[in-house]
Amino acid sequence: MLQIKCPCCGPRDHDEFLYAGDASVSRPAHNDADFERWYRYVFVRENPAGAHREYWQHVMGCRQWLIVERNTVNHTILSVNFSREALA
Amino acid sequence: MHGYSVFSILRNGLSGQKHWPLAWRAPSPKSNYDVVIVGGGGHGLATAFYLAENHGIRNIAVIEKGYIGGGNVGRNTTIIRSNYLLDGHTQFFEFSLKLWEDLSRTLNYNVMFSQRGQLVAAHSPDQVDAFSHRANVMRLNGIDAEVLDRDEVRRMVPYFDYSETARFPIYGAHWQSRAGTARHDAVAWGYARAADAHGVDIIQNCEVTGFIRQGERIVGVETTRGQIGAGRVGLAVAGHTSMLGRKAGLELPIESHILQAFVTEPIKPIVHQVVAYGAGHCYVSQSDKGGLVFGGGLDGYNSYAQRGNLGTVRDVAEAAVALMPCISRLRILRHWGGVQDMTPDAAPIICPTPIDGLYLNGGWCYGGFKATPASGWCFAHTLATGSPHPLIAGYGLDRFRTGRTIDEFGAGPFAWLQ
Numbered sequence: 265m266l267q268i269k270c271p272c273c274g275p276r277d278h279d280e281f282l283y284a285g286d287a288s289v290s291r292p293a294h295n296d297a298d299f300e301r302w303y304r305y306v307f308v309r310e311n312p313a314g315a316h317r318e319y320w321q322h323v324m325g326c327r328q329w330l331i332v333e334r335n336t337v338n339h340t341i342l343s344v345n346f347s348r349e350a351l352a
Numbered sequence: 353m354h355g356y357s358v359f360s361i362l363r364n365g366l367s368g369q370k371h372w373p374l375a376w377r378a379p380s381p382k383s384n385y386d387v388v389i390v391g392g393g394g395h396g397l398a399t400a401f402y403l404a405e406n407h408g409i410r411n412i413a414v415i416e417k418g419y420i421g422g423g424n425v426g427r428n429t430t431i432i433r434s435n436y437l438l439d440g441h442t443q444f445f446e447f448s449l450k451l452w453e454d455l456s457r458t459l460n461y462n463v464m465f466s467q468r469g470q471l472v473a474a475h476s477p478d479q480v481d482a483f484s485h486r487a488n489v490m491r492l493n494g495i496d497a498e499v500l501d502r503d504e505v506r507r508m509v510p511y512f513d514y515s516e517t518a519r520f521p522i523y524g525a526h527w528q529s530r531a532g533t534a535r536h537d538a539v540a541w542g543y544a545r546a547a548d549a550h551g552v553d554i555i556q557n558c559e560v561t562g563f564i565r566q567g568e569r570i571v572g573v574e575t576t577r578g579q580i581g582a583g584r585v586g587l588a589v590a591g592h593t594s595m596l597g598r599k600a601g602l603e604l605p606i607e608s609h610i611l612q613a614f615v616t617e618p619i620k621p622i623v624h625q626v627v628a629y630g631a632g633h634c635y636v637s638q639s640d641k642g643g644l645v646f647g648g649g650l651d652g653y654n655s656y657a658q659r660g661n662l663g664t665v666r667d668v669a670e671a672a673v674a675l676m677p678c679i680s681r682l683r684i685l686r687h688w689g690g691v692q693d694m695t696p697d698a699a700p701i702i703c704p705t706p707i708d709g710l711y712l713n714g715g716w717c718y719g720g721f722k723a724t725p726a727s728g729w730c731f732a733h734t735l736a737t738g739s740p741h742p743l744i745a746g747y748g749l750d751r752f753r754t755g756r757t758i759d760e761f762g763a764g765p766f767a768w769l770q
């Protein structure tokens with residue numbers, strides 16, 4: 265079990281959270297007509313063995329969206345932030 | 353190759369089992385090969401074998417960073433079936449099943465392929481409809497498939513929960529009688545031995561760390577045992593496809609995720625088929641030693657750790673007990689995990705790449721063991737001729753650009769939900 269330190273609720277088991285994938289990709293603007301940018305946003309992933317920025321939502325708690333930085337090899341959690349703050 | 357036969361067993365038995373020849377050599381890498389295959393899992397070894405057997409190419413190396421069979425080929429739950437719905441999958445996996453049916457003979461190695469059949473329970477009238485659709489597609493493609501009603505299921509697997517209080521009652525099942533299991537290690541070892549007999553060099557404890565280029569073309573690999581030149585390079589590294597792809601300059605729609613498997617303490621024979629729960633993710637077979645081997649869904653977040661988390665153990669065990677309450681007191685002996693290369697449509701990527709000299713065999717997700725013979729066959733064809741075998745025409749990297757994904761599961765482009 266991973267333990268994620270939710271900045272709102274404190275340390276909680278990861279199965280209270282919904283995983284939502286790589287947070288390092290950014291969505292092109294709605295009116296962006298560039299095909300390659302959309303293709304890469306939807307499909308291409310860096311998939312690092314090491315630090316990975318990823319979305320988790322605390323669905324069974326405060327329901328906040330978080331960005332967690334986690335090492336994909338040993339599962340050390342390096343940082344947890346509200347995504348609205350991390351993206352701002 | 354010294355053939356294995358009744359006579360060799362008798363001869364070696366009478367001489368104290370001391371004279372068996374090694375099943376494959378341990379050569380030092382040569383400076384150059386016609387084809388270098390990276391990854392000594394099932395797919396890499398099968399590719400080498402079919403390159404030699406079907407295409408007469410003998411100057412081949414399979415380069416493995418650990419030992420052969422140490423990856424997913426030795427970690428999976430060995431379910432083999434061809435009950436796929438979507439065109440592209442249906443034909444490919446049936447071709448694979450046909451190769452399985454003859455594999456022990458082809459390799460002169462007993463891979464213990466056991467066609468005990470696979471039963472997937474249906475828990476609602478709608479699921480029976482969906483299974484009928486699937487069975488009809490299979491039959492139209494000449495594949496055996498049946499839809500069983502509740503009584504037929506009950507006769508075949510009396511230990512399911514048929515009570516009034518079952519959370520998900522049994523309405524019927526999908527049944528493929530030619531499905532089954534095989535011995536995973538034997539598949540790696542059998543392909544390795546047969547490839548070696550054709551002159552293929554299997555080089556273990558040798559990690560590929562980079563690629564050698566001449567202009568735009570890849571002409572070899574950098575390894576922990578020096579540079580090795582190659583006419584063509586084929587990648588078959590399963591969960592590590594992204595890492596090597598990046599070194600080659602490929603951008604890939606792949607994420608690495610963990611799938612776990614579990615085995616219980618041994619009990620007397622009870623599960624005579626492969627059985628699967630239709631209302632959650634769990635499937636069970638019984639090993640020859642008596643342990644119930646079962647698996648379920650992914651751990652759910654990107655991971656390169658070859659071990660899983662306990663939440664998934666609980667989820668899968670709950671599903672298993674919901675299906676067969678009689679096993680609730682069994683103890684789990686071991687659980688382990690494998691790093692899988694998950695794609696956004698859960699279909700493999702097996703094709704030439706935009707990089708000259710580089711060919712890709714990956715993205716097998718949780719279903720690549722059953723694909724091993726056909727994948728090796730078709731990837732060998734691709735490496736030998738430079739263009740994809742017709743059976744894998746739909747498995748190209750370009751399908752994500754053209755919108756022609758083969759999305760059997762229909763979970764959207766999210767690797768961890770497949």
Ligand SMILES: Cc1cc2nc3c(=O)[nH]c(=O)nc-3n(C[C@H](O)[C@H](O)[C@H](O)COP(=O)(O)OP(=O)(O)OC[C@H]3O[C@@H](n4cnc5c(N)ncnc54)[C@H](O)[C@@H]3O)c2cc1C
Binds near residue numbers: 690
């Ligand atoms: C728990 C579990 C259960 C599964 N159950 C089933 C099932 O029931 N049915 C089914 O069909 N499929 C199943 N699968 C999927 C199946 O096991 C895989 O899709 C398939 O084995 C992958 O192909 P492979 O055998 O070539 O992979 P592997 O055996 O993983 O081979 C890849 C090899 O590449 C090597 N490698 C990696 N990087 C390098 C490098 N840089 N240099 C040199 N070598 C390198 C690795 O060491 C490894 O040996 C399961 C998988 C898991 C993890």
Ligand SMILES: [Zn+2]
Binds near residue numbers: 272322328
């Ligand atoms: Zn919270």
